[in-house]
Amino acid sequence: MRGRSMVDWYDLFRPEGSHGGTLDPKPDILGAMDRLERAVSDPDRGRTPVTQRATDRIKAMIASGEVGPGERLPTERDLSAQFGVSRSSMREAIRALTTLGVLESRHGAGVYVTALRPADLLETFSVLAEVSQGRTLLEVLQVRRMLEPAATALAAARASAEDLDRVGALLDRIEGGSDTFCTDTVAADLGFHQAIVASTGNATLAAVNDGLSSRTFNARVWAGHREAGLTAKLREDHERIHEALVARDPDAARAAATVHVLRVERWLSADLAGS
Numbered sequence: 001m002r003g004r005s006m007v008d009w010y011d012l013f014r015p016e017g018s019h020g021g022t023l024d025p026k027p028d029i030l031g032a033m034d035r036l037e038r039a040v041s042d043p044d045r046g047r048t049p050v051t052q053r054a055t056d057r058i059k060a061m062i063a064s065g066e067v068g069p070g071e072r073l074p075t076e077r078d079l080s081a082q083f084g085v086s087r088s089s090m091r092e093a094i095r096a097l098t099t100l101g102v103l104e105s106r107h108g109a110g111v112y113v114t115a116l117r118p119a120d121l122l123e124t125f126s127v128l129a130e131v132s133q134g135r136t137l138l139e140v141l142q143v144r145r146m147l148e149p150a151a152t153a154l155a156a157a158r159a160s161a162e163d164l165d166r167v168g169a170l171l172d173r174i175e176g177g178s179d180t181f182c183t184d185t186v187a188a189d190l191g192f193h194q195a196i197v198a199s200t201g202n203a204t205l206a207a208v209n210d211g212l213s214s215r216t217f218n219a220r221v222w223a224g225h226r227e228a229g230l231t232a233k234l235r236e237d238h239e240r241i242h243e244a245l246v247a248r249d250p251d252a253a254r255a256a257a258t259v260h261v262l263r264v265e266r267w268l269s270a271d272l273a274g275s
Helices: 006-012 029-041 050-064 076-083 087-099 123-131 134-158 161-172 183-198 203-211 215-227 231-246 250-274
Strands: 103-106 110-113
Touching: 050 076, 050 087, 076 087, 087 103, 123 134, 123 203, 134 183, 134 203, 134 231, 134 250, 161 183, 161 231, 183 203, 183 215, 183 231, 215 231, 215 250, 231 250
Parallel strands: none
Antiparallel strands: 103 110
């Protein structure tokens, strides 16, 4: 079998807890057979950190429905015994899944599975756009160019009248004068796109879009366009998107969103090239 050296196979025949580089003269045959069976069925077991294995087991419990959203997890002691890991490793696994929004600790009541809402599970993903720089930030925009036009087209078909009113109100707050740059415009721009994606009714898509959006980057975009005297172009982009949504025209909405994201992407490329 590939993937193991001779030393690895010798290790299978040493009694549990023994050490050394030579084959034991009285090998622990039964123990070796058990370890051999585990190695064949799960050859990566020894190379996977214990905490990661515990994390994967908890996620498998949730995925299989053994424990569902809002339900209490077995105690740390019981899980440690069930998975064959130390309580400290189990504690680290629970802490990791809590950070990811999968689990939550309730004081005096134990550990529970969260509601598993996409916005909660993808919350840590939002740091991507906030801290990315240089080429990575350009890659984030390229991903937005793949997702945002499709989401905008979907919104043109699905948005309710109330959704369109909300988007229109945000558009009214976006100023397009040549000297425009204020925090309200930046916030309204961010909210404009978030409201559009939210109107699709796809919570996962909305959470991913939020993760690719950044107030800090939006402020940089508006500042850069103001310096170049191009803020009116940004305002026009938003108007075209809104018009396509109101007209219930998915193709026009897709095209308008593509032009807008591509404009920002090209601006960033030029800005990076000049820095």
